[in-house]
Amino acid sequence: MLALVLGDTPRVVSDHPEPVCREGEARVQMHVAGVCDTDLQLALGYMGYRGVLGHEAVGRVIECGDSDWVGRRVVADINAGCGQCGDCLQRDGHHCATRTVLGIVARDGVFAEQFVVPTRNLVAVPDEVSDDCAVFSEPLAAALHVLDDIPVSAHVGVLGDGKLGLLIALALHGAGRKVTAIGHHAQKLAIAAGGGVATCLEDELRDDRFDAVVEATGSATGLAVALQRVQPRGTVVLKTTVAKPEPVDLAPVVIHELRIVGSRCGAMASAIEHLSRGRVDPTPLIAARYKLADAERAMAAASARGTLKILVDAH
Amino acid sequence: MLALVLGDTPRVVSDHPEPVCREGEARVQMHVAGVCDTDLQLALGYMGYRGVLGHEAVGRVIECGDSDWVGRRVVADINAGCGQCGDCLQRDGHHCATRTVLGIVARDGVFAEQFVVPTRNLVAVPDEVSDDCAVFSEPLAAALHVLDDIPVSAHVGVLGDGKLGLLIALALHGAGRKVTAIGHHAQKLAIAAGGGVATCLEDELRDDRFDAVVEATGSATGLAVALQRVQPRGTVVLKTTVAKPEPVDLAPVVIHELRIVGSRCGAMASAIEHLSRGRVDPTPLIAARYKLADAERAMAAASARGTLKILVDAH
Numbered sequence: 183m184l185a186l187v188l189g190d191t192p193r194v195v196s197d198h199p200e201p202v203c204r205e206g207e208a209r210v211q212m213h214v215a216g217v218c219d220t221d222l223q224l225a226l227g228y229m230g231y232r233g234v235l236g237h238e239a240v241g242r243v244i245e246c247g248d249s250d251w252v253g254r255r256v257v258a259d260i261n262a263g264c265g266q267c268g269d270c271l272q273r274d275g276h277h278c279a280t281r282t283v284l285g286i287v288a289r290d291g292v293f294a295e296q297f298v299v300p301t302r303n304l305v306a307v308p309d310e311v312s313d314d315c316a317v318f319s320e321p322l323a324a325a326l327h328v329l330d331d332i333p334v335s336a337h338v339g340v341l342g343d344g345k346l347g348l349l350i351a352l353a354l355h356g357a358g359r360k361v362t363a364i365g366h367h368a369q370k371l372a373i374a375a376g377g378g379v380a381t382c383l384e385d386e387l388r389d390d391r392f393d394a395v396v397e398a399t400g401s402a403t404g405l406a407v408a409l410q411r412v413q414p415r416g417t418v419v420l421k422t423t424v425a426k427p428e429p430v431d432l433a434p435v436v437i438h439e440l441r442i443v444g445s446r447c448g449a450m451a452s453a454i455e456h457l458s459r460g461r462v463d464p465t466p467l468i469a470a471r472y473k474l475a476d477a478e479r480a481m482a483a484a485s486a487r488g489t490l491k492i493l494v495d496a497h
Numbered sequence: 498m499l500a501l502v503l504g505d506t507p508r509v510v511s512d513h514p515e516p517v518c519r520e521g522e523a524r525v526q527m528h529v530a531g532v533c534d535t536d537l538q539l540a541l542g543y544m545g546y547r548g549v550l551g552h553e554a555v556g557r558v559i560e561c562g563d564s565d566w567v568g569r570r571v572v573a574d575i576n577a578g579c580g581q582c583g584d585c586l587q588r589d590g591h592h593c594a595t596r597t598v599l600g601i602v603a604r605d606g607v608f609a610e611q612f613v614v615p616t617r618n619l620v621a622v623p624d625e626v627s628d629d630c631a632v633f634s635e636p637l638a639a640a641l642h643v644l645d646d647i648p649v650s651a652h653v654g655v656l657g658d659g660k661l662g663l664l665i666a667l668a669l670h671g672a673g674r675k676v677t678a679i680g681h682h683a684q685k686l687a688i689a690a691g692g693g694v695a696t697c698l699e700d701e702l703r704d705d706r707f708d709a710v711v712e713a714t715g716s717a718t719g720l721a722v723a724l725q726r727v728q729p730r731g732t733v734v735l736k737t738t739v740a741k742p743e744p745v746d747l748a749p750v751v752i753h754e755l756r757i758v759g760s761r762c763g764a765m766a767s768a769i770e771h772l773s774r775g776r777v778d779p780t781p782l783i784a785a786r787y788k789l790a791d792a793e794r795a796m797a798a799a800s801a802r803g804t805l806k807i808l809v810d811a812h
Contacts, residue, residue, distance in 0.1 A: 269729070277729035277753065405747065414584070414592035423751045429742040432720065435759035436738045438592065442757040444750035 185234045185294035186477035186494075192225045192235055194477050201290060201298040208301045209245035210256060212474075214317045215292045217484040217492040219346070219400060221285070223423075225481060229286060235481075236293035236494070237285040240307060240316035248301055257319040259303040259450050260284040276447050293477050293494055305450040311457045317493060318464040319453040321346060325353035326456065327448030328396055328419050336393035336417075337362070341384075341408055343370040345467050345490045346421060347398035352377045354396075356461035362392070364411075367488070373466045387411070397421060402428040405442075414438040419445050467491045500549045500609035501792035501809075507540045507550055509792050516605060516613040523616045524560035525571060527789075529632045530607045532799040532807040534661070534715065536600070540796060544601060550796075551608035551809070552600040555622060555631035563616055572634040574618040574765050575599040591762050608792050608809055620765040626772045632808060633779035634768040636661060640668035641771065642763030643711055643734050651708035651732075652677070656699075656723055658685040660782050660805045661736060662713035667692045669711075671776035677707070679726075682803070688781045702726070712736060717743040720757075729753040734760050782806045 185198035203209040216238035224231045237260045243251045262282045263275025270278050284299060285291020307316045328350060332338060336359070340351040343365025351363035351374045363374040363381045371381040382390075390411065397408040398421040408418045409430075420442055434440065456462050469490040472480035477494050484492040500513035518524040531553035539546045552575045558566045577597045578590025585593050599614060600606020622631045643665060647653060651674070655666040658680025666678035666689045678689040678696045686696040697705075705726065712723040713736040723733045724745075735757055749755065771777050784805040787795035792809050799807040 420747065420751055423748040427744040427746040429744045430747075431742040432735060432745075432757075432759075433738040435757065436735055436761055437759070439759045439761055441759075442747075442750065444747075444752070444754045444756070446751055446754055 183295040184474050186236065186474070186481070188225060188232055188235050192478060192481055194475060198234065198294060200296055203245045203298050205247055206301055207298050208243050208251055208304055209296055209298050210241040210258070211244045211296055212239050212241040212292055212294060212496045214313045214496070215239040215494040216317045216321070217480055217494065218321065222481065222485050224286065231286060233285070234290035234294045234297070235285050236291035237283070238317055238320045239292035239297065240313050240319070243304070244296070246301055251301060251304060255307040255316070256304045257307055257316055257450055257454065258284070258299040258305065259447070260286070260320060261447060262289060262300050262303060274449070293474065295474065295496060305454050307454060308458050311454060314465050314468065314493070315457045315463070316454070318349065319450050319457070321349055322353055322453040322456065322462065322464060323448035323450050324446065325350040325448070326357065326452050327445050328354060329357055329359070331419050331443045331445060332394040332417055336360070339364055339390070339392035339395045339411055341395055341397050341404055341411070342399035343367050343374070344398070344400055346400070348374050348467060349464060350396055350398055350421070351379045352462045352464065353456065355379045356456055376466060377463065392416065394419065402426060405430055409434050409440065412440055415440070417441045417443060419443050421445055468493055471495055473497065498610040499789050501551065501789070501796070503540060503547055503550050507793060507796055509790060513549065513609060516611055518560045518613050520562055521616055522613050523558050523566055523619055524611055524613050525556040525573070526559045526611055527554050527556040527607055527609060527811045529628045529811070530554040530809040531632045531636070532795055532809065533636065537796065537800055539601065546601060548600070549605035549609045549612070550600050551606035552598070553632060553635045554607035554612065555628050555634070558619070559611070561616055566616060566619060570622040570631070571619045572622055572631055572765055572769065573599070573614040573620065574762070575601070575635060576762060577604060577615050577618060589764070608789065610789065610811060620769050622769060623773050626769060629780050629783065629808070630772045630778070631769070633664065634765050634772070636664055637668055637768035637771065637777065637779060638763035638765050639761065640665040640763070641672065641767050642760050643669060644672055644674070646734050646758045646760060647709040647732055651675070653709045653711060654679055654705070654707035654726055655711045655713060656719055656726070657712070657714035658682050658689070659713070659715055661715070663689050663782060664779055665711055665713055665736070666694045667777045667779065668771065670694045671771055685805070691781060692778065707731065709734065717741060720745055724749050724755065727755055730755070732756045732758060734758050736760055783808060786810055788812065
């Protein structure tokens with residue numbers, strides 16, 4: 183089958199073997215996939231991953247031990263835990279020490295005609311949610327996961343007007359929170375504004391301090407800005423991972439008793455519910471789409487600075 | 498009166514004017530004071546402070562508009578808030594934007610025969626708590642404040658076997674928490690062990706990871722160690738402020754969804770209660786004591802690497 187495989191570099195191949203569906207797993211025919219910045223970092227050597235890239239997708243189940251799933255349109259949690267440890271049994275397995283992660287850790291990803299995930303990871307996509315919306319489920323779940331770390335009444339500043347920052351701003355707004363999206367590009371902030379979100383150019387912030395700030399700039403210097411923009415005893419939610427650590431003055435964290443909270447994956451079911459209820463429309467974030475056969479071009483397009491979401495269609 | 502006054506350098510003077518006790522304030526005759534690393538940093542220019550140094554003390558009220566306080570032995574919260582803002586009215590004023598801070602921000606400190614604090618900051622010291630115990634109230638309150646940020650069931654690793662790290666380990670143990678004190682000096686860890694705390698040399702830690710880690714090393718590299726020693730979804734409580742920011746790889750914060758929480762001052766009443774109930778005995782931390790007239794030598798002694806608590810007696 184067609185697949186974008188990461189060896190030393192990511193290459194589209196036409197003869198990648200179809201994945202084998204083991205007990206407890208489901209084989210999914212990919213419809214649409216999305217390129218994430220993590221895919222770009224993996225291509226540069228992050229995590230030392232080798233295999234089929236991609237972890238954002240919607241598709242249809244074509245094989246599953248539980249026949250109820252066959253034929254259903256689905257998205258899937260990307261973390262495949264052992265199912266036995268405390269984290270898997272008591273929580274969501276997102277921190278299972280031996281987990282594989284779709285297209286990221288020891289499990290072939292979704293930039294392929296087919297992919298395999300544990301059946302328990304599947305979330306059905308209702309008819310009212312289009313493929314182009316559902317393909318945002320994974321980053322939308324991650325965006326909504328921010329809600330777990332901030333008080334309901336908090337005025338939240340979202341730093342960063344890239345695809346993740348905008349999606350977080352739209353998601354929190356859709357969840358009824360008071361949000362201001364902050365960035366450097368009026369044109370991108372307009373997408374958040376189009377979804378009803380208050381926006382502000384970073385240069386035009388005055389003494390504004392927020393109860394919570396989400397750091398989604400993708401920049402090594404974003405944390406320092408976030409720490410300046412949060413109230414005493416406030417929370418900075420860290421979404422950005424950067425390859426090269428920068429010196430950060432953490433004295434304000436102690437003096438102002440700030441909390442810095444790392445936030446990664448969320449619950450796919452919450453994302454699908456938000457999409458189903460129309461609380462957020464991520465489709466204005468789509469910048470371009472490519473066919474799977476052109477996935478190398480899709481990666482190149484996504485790598486261009488400032489590009490919003492690049493989609494990959496199976497056909 | 499005698500006082501240790503910070504100008505360009507800290508100098509003992511014998512003719513410092515006695516402090517004026519305004520409405521809502523109390524004038525306290527100092528008995529014993531303690532030297533904190535913050536005093537050493539202030540002497541090096543931190544915060545740009547000028548005035549009488551020192552913020553850890555126990556003494557006796559000699560003047561107060563509320564006559565009930567006169568003659569009572571007291572300690573005092575070091576943060577003097579405006580009394581009007583939300584933080585002062587709803588919380589403890591520790592984050593009041595216009596607060597003064599005893600011996601740190603715009604308010605003469607305790608390395609003097611007398612000092613003045615707001616009456617509402619006073620906490621009475623019961624007879625069973627000696628001056629040598631009560632003088633630890635401020636750092637002990639800060640140590641107990643860590644309890645506000647960690648789950649009751651957490652196994653807590655305390656990084657750092659300096660006076661703050663040891664006091665935190667003793668305080669958390671005294672509060673019934675499961676604690677391991679971690680450091681580089683067997684002799685210092687023995688003080689924690691003497692109080693019943695489990696201890697471990699940092700070099701002898703294997704794969705141990707704690708539910709929470711308190712970073713109290715005073716070192717710029719302590720945070721990186723703390724981040725390696727905490728479980729996924731765990732908490733690092735940051736007590737150390739360092740003058741020179743170091744590069745820190747914060748990717749684990751996102752990947753493992755860690756929380757970094759800054760923690761500063763605590764409730765003096767809690768500290769006095771713990772001392773009164775005998776839950777913690779800080780006196781083994783006393784390294785040496787000097788008379789107020791020798792306070793410059795006290796500062797020099799405290800500056801020597803690895804020194805535990807230096808006390809300053811009024812006479």
